[in-house]
Amino acid sequence: MTDIIKELEDRGYIEQLTNEKEIRELFQKESVRFYIGIDPTADSMHIGHFVALMVASRMQKAGHRPIILMGGGTATIGDPSGRTDMRQMLTREQLDSNVESIRKQAEKFVSFEGDNAAIIVNNADWLLDLNYIDFMREIGTKFTISKMIAQECYKTRLETGLTFFEMGYLLLQSYDFLYLHDKYDCKLQIGGNDQWSNILGGVELIRKIGSDDSYGLTFKLLTTAEGKKMGKTAKGALWLNPERTSPYEFYQYWRNIGDTEVRKVLSLLTFLPMEEVDRLSSLKDEKINEAKKIAAFEITKLIHGEEEAIKAQKSAEALFENNGNVENMPTTKLENINISILDAIVLSGIAPSKGQAKTLIAQGGISLNDEKIEDITYSLSEKDFKDGYAILKKGKKVFHKLEK
């Protein structure tokens, strides 16, 4: 079998491995069951999950068998690692519906057919029936508080009040691995590097119970050169669901990354061969824009399909390169076109309130059909909708189409 671990390493995915040598051997010897956990805390995955899906996809292509674990049970707690506050708890109904939406997104990356078909499980199915006393006796005795609180990720929470409830998260995630190990012969858990301690918990739990064939692998989190998380926008996270983040906005995000991010993004988030990645990311000055275009196109294609990617790219080219017609930018249909410019800005979602819309106009950040709007009281009318639509622009890069 191909050396998938080396492949992942070459592309820069891997951050840590529990037993490098053994994992390499294992993955060349047999088709390995591995799992990745996803917490259904929203009805869509965001870009943070993207790397995880890419890794899972690559491993499956190399002949291994993915398990997508939906954290329907653990999400009621929320992972305290690195967080400064306790997460909001979700109801069962919300979680169930989130699980369903996320499953659909995952299907774009892993195949549920063939010899090494992926499977999806939900830890609510086994966690919700656990008996507290039994659990504490069998699992709770295998963990020590001293070890847990020595971990960096718990330290901040420790100062502000880490509850027992949240501490249970580590035990439950570890138990998930044990459960999948016993029931599905799952040998590897993968996750973002923030999951390292939770993954180790599972590996150690399985060892303590008597098997030594469990491993952990973490991949790099997507960060910018300054170490900030990538994928954050003014509106919050960059979502994979087109209703939350339109393909056009999604494309634009990747089109606008910093030069220093190009290589990482191409390598981690596309399937382009490494020679191509190397070639593109070594382009200099404005030529590197070519690489950004390709990155944006490839990534959008993976998430939204080729058709949407082409549309997004065409829109972008039309807007930025020759001012042409635009079909695929975010659009708002107006019931009444005789509204004030402020209302139009708020309705289109370009700014969250009229106050901010005013600021934008005052600073010269708003234009309508390529004409800068300077009058706060400007009112839209028929003449602004020449071909049935008007183009509202914020700053240099945010476009929105208003249709009548």
Next chain:
RNA sequence: GGGUAGGUGGUCGAGUGGUUAAUGGCACCAGACUGUAAAUCUGGCGACGAGAGUCUACGAUGGUUCGAAUCCAUCCCUGCCCA
């Protein structure tokens, strides 16, 4: 259970009776410069209102006061120390 320190806007963190929609950092938005980049500089950053202005906000509820994030009472929550 006892003692003690706290709870401020997206976040961190100032502010201890009026000039405070609340210093500053971060995040974010816009302008200038550029390559739809970065860095830098400038402006902005509760809501409503064209504006004057109005409303809502400093854990919660009451109170004192012409006036409270600031003082008092009660309650809720959290850290630390002791048990």
